[in-house]
Amino acid sequence: MPSSLAEVPLGNEATVHAVDGPRAFRRRLLEMGLVPGTRVRVVTIAPLGDPLQIEVRGGQWSIRRSEARQIAVNT
Amino acid sequence: MIAEDCCEPAPVGVTIPARPQIALAGNPNVGKTTLFNALSGSLAKVSNYPGITVERRRAPFTLPAGTADLHDLPGTYSLNARSAEEQIALDALVGIGSERAPDVVVVCLDATQLARSVYLLLQCQELGARVVGALTMVDEAGAAAPDAKQLGALLDCEVIAVTARTKRGLPELVAAIDRALRAERRERWRWTPSPALRTSIDAVKRTLPSTWPASDALALWALTSIDSSEHDRDELVGVPDELRAAVAKCPRDLDDEAVLARWSWLDREIPKLGHVKPDRSATERIDRVLLHRAIGFAVFAAIMAALFMALFAGAAPLIDGIDRALKALGGEVHRALGDGVFSDFLADGVIAGVGTVLEFLPQILMLFLFLGFLEDCGYLARVAYLMDRVMRSMNLHGKAFVPMLFGFACAVPAITATRTMERKRDRILTMMVVPLMTCSARLPVYTLIIGALIPGKRFTQAMLMVGMYAFSVTTSLVAAWVMSKTVKPLKAKRLPFIIELPPYRWPRTRDVFRMMWLKSSMFLREAGTVILACSIALWALLYFPRHVPAGSPDYASEIAAAPTDDARVSIEARANAAHLESSYGGRLGHALEPVIAPLGFDWKIGVGLVGAFAAREVFISTLGIVYAVGNDADAQSAPLRQALHDAKAPSGRTAYPPLVGLSLMVFFALAMQCMSTLAVVRRESGGLAWPAFLFSYMTVLAWVASFLVYQGGKLLGFA
Numbered sequence: 001m002p003s004s005l006a007e008v009p010l011g012n013e014a015t016v017h018a019v020d021g022p023r024a025f026r027r028r029l030l031e032m033g034l035v036p037g038t039r040v041r042v043v044t045i046a047p048l049g050d051p052l053q054i055e056v057r058g059g060q061w062s063i064r065r066s067e068a069r070q071i072a073v074n075t
Numbered sequence: 076m077i078a079e080d081c082c083e084p085a086p087v088g089v090t091i092p093a094r095p096q097i098a099l100a101g102n103p104n105v106g107k108t109t110l111f112n113a114l115s116g117s118l119a120k121v122s123n124y125p126g127i128t129v130e131r132r133r134a135p136f137t138l139p140a141g142t143a144d145l146h147d148l149p150g151t152y153s154l155n156a157r158s159a160e161e162q163i164a165l166d167a168l169v170g171i172g173s174e175r176a177p178d179v180v181v182v183c184l185d186a187t188q189l190a191r192s193v194y195l196l197l198q199c200q201e202l203g204a205r206v207v208g209a210l211t212m213v214d215e216a217g218a219a220a221p222d223a224k225q226l227g228a229l230l231d232c233e234v235i236a237v238t239a240r241t242k243r244g245l246p247e248l249v250a251a252i253d254r255a256l257r258a259e260r261r262e263r264w265r266w267t268p269s270p271a272l273r274t275s276i277d278a279v280k281r282t283l284p285s286t287w288p289a290s291d292a293l294a295l296w297a298l299t300s301i302d303s304s305e306h307d308r309d310e311l312v313g314v315p316d317e318l319r320a321a322v323a324k325c326p327r328d329l330d331d332e333a334v335l336a337r338w339s340w341l342d343r344e345i346p347k348l349g350h351v352k353p354d355r356s357a358t359e360r361i362d363r364v365l366l367h368r369a370i371g372f373a374v375f376a377a378i379m380a381a382l383f384m385a386l387f388a389g390a391a392p393l394i395d396g397i398d399r400a401l402k403a404l405g406g407e408v409h410r411a412l413g414d415g416v417f418s419d420f421l422a423d424g425v426i427a428g429v430g431t432v433l434e435f436l437p438q439i440l441m442l443f444l445f446l447g448f449l450e451d452c453g454y455l456a457r458v459a460y461l462m463d464r465v466m467r468s469m470n471l472h473g474k475a476f477v478p479m480l481f482g483f484a485c486a487v488p489a490i491t492a493t494r495t496m497e498r499k500r501d502r503i504l505t506m507m508v509v510p511l512m513t514c515s516a517r518l519p520v521y522t523l524i525i526g527a528l529i530p531g532k533r534f535t536q537a538m539l540m541v542g543m544y545a546f547s548v549t550t551s552l553v554a555a556w557v558m559s560k561t562v563k564p565l566k567a568k569r570l571p572f573i574i575e576l577p578p579y580r581w582p583r584t585r586d587v588f589r590m591m592w593l594k595s596s597m598f599l600r601e602a603g604t605v606i607l608a609c610s611i612a613l614w615a616l617l618y619f620p621r622h623v624p625a626g627s628p629d630y631a632s633e634i635a636a637a638p639t640d641d642a643r644v645s646i647e648a649r650a651n652a653a654h655l656e657s658s659y660g661g662r663l664g665h666a667l668e669p670v671i672a673p674l675g676f677d678w679k680i681g682v683g684l685v686g687a688f689a690a691r692e693v694f695i696s697t698l699g700i701v702y703a704v705g706n707d708a709d710a711q712s713a714p715l716r717q718a719l720h721d722a723k724a725p726s727g728r729t730a731y732p733p734l735v736g737l738s739l740m741v742f743f744a745l746a747m748q749c750m751s752t753l754a755v756v757r758r759e760s761g762g763l764a765w766p767a768f769l770f771s772y773m774t775v776l777a778w779v780a781s782f783l784v785y786q787g788g789k790l791l792g793f794a
Binding site: 030063 | 334372
């Protein structure tokens, strides 16, 4: 079921399908290893509901909800 | 493909330079700085890259081949760049600009984040750098750590496991760097560009400036980094138009190919080194508490309150001590040299100016200590994570919370705290609003004005003080929002906000203290000298010329003839007031009167405002001199309060009704009256443009707001 990373429930994992968005943003995400086929996990959601803490390849990152919407995932 | 290849003697034709330049590269949070410190001992120098506030650290260190220089490059995940800051790593690796290319590049490879750190190493090899890998975080990775020999064989370069804390592996690393110096440079690619990408690379390569090496990797860098589209334009520096045009002609969907090709190589090769995953459960357990909805914010508030109190109250005794010591020293100078221009210059100009600088030191030292600790342990990234939602609504960075909080103590250390943000736009916007926070130098001014001019019960007066704090928070947040919408370089761009939340680690005390010292001494060197020069200039402005207006009494003989000590002190005070009025600063106060009269201020307040430029609280002692109540008036001084309260305008009416008090407080809340803040903004923004903008917008804002308060109040019949 394709959806966006912003919709993955807390604690769940998904597989990156494609990264969309402006060029610099896309490239940055790809370079940190968020290439299609990579597993992503939503580790925490910030107390105010945004941003999200995600785990990619053993590293953890903060990403805003609006940015997570640009990442299509398969759950 | 075999590691032993690298260890052979120098091929014929490779000459080792007289003073080899070694660069240390790596992702952020991989122990790069610790390794730098361990390799370089205590001789490191910190400075800024020209024009931007990215710290540049270098240190001499000894190789078997002789003395070399070690350069600590800014931590980065990739060499591709959008901004001048990100571009530094590439410039330093390739030798664009004033520096020559390093002879060897040491890439830190985090054993817990192997694929990601090797990604950077691959980019260095594509550029043709002589690379040595330093495998860090081996202890933390435990069973997940790869074997250094195997990794070296895979990467076609030497890889040494190092533990900087115990110095394990350092001699081997130094020997490997020395061997690498003797190796030939060659560009090493793990993937082959598609025909379409090949065509673009060839086309762009032809237009690379002659001062850049003409390599495929640099052409690829230009293709993926340079972006001339209207909405998404990069902020790179030194890109010639010809190159920009050549890149613009190439198809734009080539970015992915290089990145995906490198990752597909990594995903194929890195798992062969082992399948154990690094254990991050400790960090996750801590995060579950520190990022918790309720507990997380409580802990956050407690940490911030503790830091603020330490900075606000903890530094106070030290600052007082410095102040007392230098006042005593000034007194000694006066006693030893007698009265005269030179002893006044030494005591009131130079020594007091040094005092102004030194009084910042306790706060600056503490600030760098706290920030270093928070950054190294991984909490500062969590501050940005927790506060992003709030700060973003004003188009500020999540990390801007810390400088803005410290702004309540003093804008000078607060502005140096903007360095924790990576992007220049975020840093500058924060710098532009931090000086609006109610700093501790405004407090005595408010205390004096409220005490002397605002009638009412203690409760009213206290509420007014609280109101001034609320006013400053509101104005700074609104100012940030307005500037991010109107000032072009500060506009919020659609740049990604992706920050790493590194594993919690216990910081290494020695590293934290060393950074504290290096950064503080840089502050003294670069901002301190400007502050000192400005305070001497300001002293001269309020001191010269030394003659009093014609028709004044002969103060010197009156003082000599004074019957009592009290009489002498009072004549001296009147003499000082006369001198101040006829000084250049005093004349400036008179000249300002037409400008500030619509705000309800007379020339005496004008002189006070000139004096306040040294530091806001100097307003009080300057007014003390103007009103001839002595040189050392403070906010609690009863004679000064009385003098202000009783002051009469030439018309015979009260010079300072409560409305003027309010107008004056609004002026102090908004005006940029602090040369030290301007000096530190100049240093942190790398030029005069931003301090000039800061001064202009705050002064105009203050004038307009005070005008509205005073004239509006008059219309409503309050004066």
